[in-house]
Amino acid sequence: MEKVKSSPKLKFSMLEIDGSRLEGGGQIVRNAVALSVVTGKPVRVYNIRANRPNPGLKNQHMHSIMALRELCDAEVDGLFLGSREIKFVPGEPRKKRIKVEIPTAGSITLAMQSLWLPCSLKGCEVEFVGGATDTKWSMPMDYVRFVFLPQVKKLGFEAEVEIHRRGYYPRGGAHVTFKIGKWKPEPYEFERGGKKGIFGVSCSSIEGVAERQKKAALRCLGEGKIEAVYEDAPSPGSSIVIWADYEKTLIGADALGEKGKPSEVVGREACERLLLEMERGWSVDEHMGDNLVPFIALSGGSFTTELSMHTRTSVWVCNLFGLDVKVEGHKVWSKK
Incomplete structure (x- = not known):
């Protein structure tokens, strides 16, 4: 640029x-x-x-x-x-x-x-x-x-x-x-188009947590492919990111593990956030929106959020x- x-x-x-x-x-x-x-x-x-x-x-x-x-x-x-x-x-x-x-x-x-x-x-x-x-x-x-x-x-x-x-x-x-x-x-004009599928990555530094987050999210979603990944880290922690892949955009959501918070709750939170974003019908999710603004300002284009x-x-x-x-x-x- x-x-x-x-x-x-x-x-x-x-x-x-x-x-x-x-x-x-x-x-x-x-x-x-x-x-x-x-x-x-x-x-x-x-x-x-x-x-x-x-x-x-x-x-x-x-x-x-x-x-x-x-x-x-x-x-x-x-x-x-x-x-x-x-x-x-x-x-x-x-x-x-x-x-x-x-x-x-x-x-x-x-x-x-x-x-x-x-x-x-x-x-x-x-x-x-x-x-x-x-x-x-x-x-x-x-x-x-x-x-x-x-x-x-x-x-x-x-x-x-x-x-x-x-x-x-x-x-x-x-x-x-x-x-x-x-x-x-x-x-680029961000639009949805048809949905191709739902995908995700569930990651944790603690054995078993990523898999439980994944299973909870899939139960809530009723569809999708989520990969469970274990990666070592200096402090224990976990996250799950899931996204709906559309023909012309992606709609994402996430949730973080916390001390005392069941893995199943983390997975379900990510699912519920994604379902809300999908139901809204906009071309990018809420968190993508504010990050996308400076790029659109320089490239031109549009999105809804x-x-x-x-x-x-x-x-x-x-x-x-x-x-x-x-x-x-x-x-x-x-x-x-």
């Missing part, structure tokens, strides 16, 4: 973004720094995560911004744990390989929200050491592999994921490599950067 052109006047101004608006969480920061690199527009984000119990930057935000700084020689002010304001001045992406170390169980997939688009300007390999592959409030890694990446591939975006080691809360300790190609954006506050926030941030994304009812679209 080539850098989005911005006017010379904007090169000397700094876009101001209030991090307490709408969703008011880390998503604003992640999208803002990513789009700053793509558009070349410096940005100041203030009131960071003001709507959260512990405001300010968390570890995964810091480490993804540090990775962006390394990728494009950016100038960053205010980069420290708990910081409620940062100034980010991007440079040209130069590195072909970067390493991100997360000493906590911070979400790798959330950190990647800042890196997908900047890395696609010229192509880049990103290695994560530490962090969690499957944790609360974020896409599980198997959702990224089997739903998110196949969906953005329809827009011409090429990327691969290699999981060397899973990581769960509280230790994290994952090891994952992403290989992202140079993106040549292609518009259950409009969450995260999706509305993503649209708002994109439009602040001059990317024309529109919302009409449940439809999100952009023309390039």
Whole structure:
């Protein structure tokens, strides 16, 4: 993908973004720094995560911004744990390989929200050491592999994921490599078409758990093919990701295991979430929607979804950067 052109006047101004608006969480920061690199527009984000119990930057935000700084020689002010304001001045992406170390169980997939688009300007390999592959409030890694990446591939975006080691809360300790190609954006109109089948992956670091999650999900669904996988990890944990494969899209859902939560409940939760998404009739699921917005903003195209506050926030941030994304009812679209 080539850098989005911005006017010379904007090169000397700094876009101001209030991090307490709408969703008011880390998503604003992640999208803002990513789009700053793509558009070349410096940005100041203030009131960071003001709507959260512990405001300010968390570890995964810091480490993804540090990775962006390394990728494009950016100038960053205010980069420290708990910081409620940062100034980010991007440079040209130069590195072909970067390493991100997360000493906590911070979400790798959330950190990647800042890196997908900047890395696609010229192509880049990103290695994560530490962090969690499957944790609360974020896409599980198997959702990224089997739903998110196949969906953005329809827009011409090429990327691969290699999981060397899973990581769960509280230790994290994952090891994952992403290989992202140079993106040549292609518009795509997401629609459903006929259903081809339901598939899934149930994963656990504890023997027997993945199989029980799988069986519960299948009993609830009444159809489908789900693979049960055992993978070692520093902390015990589990996840299940299931998706309905349609002719022109994928609809996904997931659930995470927790201490004291029966495996059967985890499997049934994922099933119920998928059935709800299928019943809604939209062309992408709710969680895909907010992640898809910046891609559609740059490639053009459209989709329909259950409009969450995260999706509305993503649209708002994109439009602040001059990317024309529109919302009409449940439809999100952009023309390039």
